[in-house]
Amino acid sequence: MGYTDKIFIAGHNGIVGSAIHRALLKKGYSNIITISSAELDLRNQKLVNDFFQNEKPQFVFDSAARVGGIMANNNYPYQFLMDNLLIQNNLMNAALENDVEKFIFLGSSCVYPKMCPQPIKEEYLLSSALEPTNEWYALAKIAGIKTCEAIRKQFNRNFICLMPTNTYGIKDNFDLQTSHVLPAMIRKFHEAKVKSNEPVTLWGNGSALREFIYVEDLADGIIFAFEKNLSDHIYNIGTGADITIRELSSIIQKVVGHEGEIIWDSSKPNGTPRKVLEVSKMRNEGWTATTNLIEGVTETYNWFLENVHHLREMKL
Numbered sequence: 001m002g003y004t005d006k007i008f009i010a011g012h013n014g015i016v017g018s019a020i021h022r023a024l025l026k027k028g029y030s031n032i033i034t035i036s037s038a039e040l041d042l043r044n045q046k047l048v049n050d051f052f053q054n055e056k057p058q059f060v061f062d063s064a065a066r067v068g069g070i071m072a073n074n075n076y077p078y079q080f081l082m083d084n085l086l087i088q089n090n091l092m093n094a095a096l097e098n099d100v101e102k103f104i105f106l107g108s109s110c111v112y113p114k115m116c117p118q119p120i121k122e123e124y125l126l127s128s129a130l131e132p133t134n135e136w137y138a139l140a141k142i143a144g145i146k147t148c149e150a151i152r153k154q155f156n157r158n159f160i161c162l163m164p165t166n167t168y169g170i171k172d173n174f175d176l177q178t179s180h181v182l183p184a185m186i187r188k189f190h191e192a193k194v195k196s197n198e199p200v201t202l203w204g205n206g207s208a209l210r211e212f213i214y215v216e217d218l219a220d221g222i223i224f225a226f227e228k229n230l231s232d233h234i235y236n237i238g239t240g241a242d243i244t245i246r247e248l249s250s251i252i253q254k255v256v257g258h259e260g261e262i263i264w265d266s267s268k269p270n271g272t273p274r275k276v277l278e279v280s281k282m283r284n285e286g287w288t289a290t291t292n293l294i295e296g297v298t299e300t301y302n303w304f305l306e307n308v309h310h311l312r313e314m315k316l
Contacts, residue, residue: 011064169215206246
């Protein structure tokens with residue numbers, strides 16, 4: 001591969017896709033194709049096929065997906081299943097038919113069973129039942145993993161699946177109805193700070209353990225997988241280290257500068273007790289995450305402050 005090879009990033013406007021774009025440009029790749037969902041509906045097979053035939057990308061990053069929190073998954077199970085199946089199937093089939101040299105498919109740690117052993121190894125996929133609150137999204141992503149595996153087996157093509165842990169950072173979603181725990185905490189503590197350090201109420205008792213990766217680290221790992229000839233088809237990408245939600249809240253409170261009380265609402269669920277990825281496969285290939293949580297949260301909060309007036313659904 002060369003720096004002028006044609007690369008297509010599907011979903012380049014999202015938190016991960018935009019980070020991949022920045023990382024590629026930083027490394028010197030200059031022939032990058034991007035197109036918005038308004039210009040190309042990835043759920044439409046004919047449009048996707050025409051796009052690939054016209055553009056002839058040599059490499060593809062699939063970071064496009066319908067995403068959302070528990071409420072969205074529960075309210076729109078059909079869309080979360082069908083939209084993601086259509087998007088990834090259309091991209092993979094077009095990539096196969098147009099001789100794409102390497103295809104990077106991005107999944108999620110939610111593809112693994114709800115109660116599987118910790119830390120989570122790639123081999124635990126399909127070993128038991130999924131978490132019901134996001135099973136529609138997870139099922140679609142699992143189908144994507146198996147499609148990549150089938151293409152590798154039948155056609156000997158270089159299709160790689162990467163499973164990121166909880167991702168946060170620049171261009172994150174801070175909408176309290178749909179955001180994940182870390183950006184939601186940043187917004188809650190910020191709003192409480194500007195309102196004379198009002199108390200902040202958080203769900204559960206803070207005992208649940210979670211793993212987080214800064215999106216710039218994730219993009220670095222994705223580019224590493226792109227440039228390296230990996231031997232397997234599925235790899236976890238994370239830090240391999242977890243932290244309690246209570247510890248996370250203390251870090252975010254300190255970074256934001258909130259000086260009020262934290263109230264834990266034990267009537268609300270904690271969620272899965274622990275969720276951390278086993279990342280030795282990627283580590284053995286030569287890649288590890290480098291940004292610590294305090295640094296990552298600080299960078300994310302600084303971006304939030306710079307963009308707060310332009311973010312959709314902030315309602316501040």
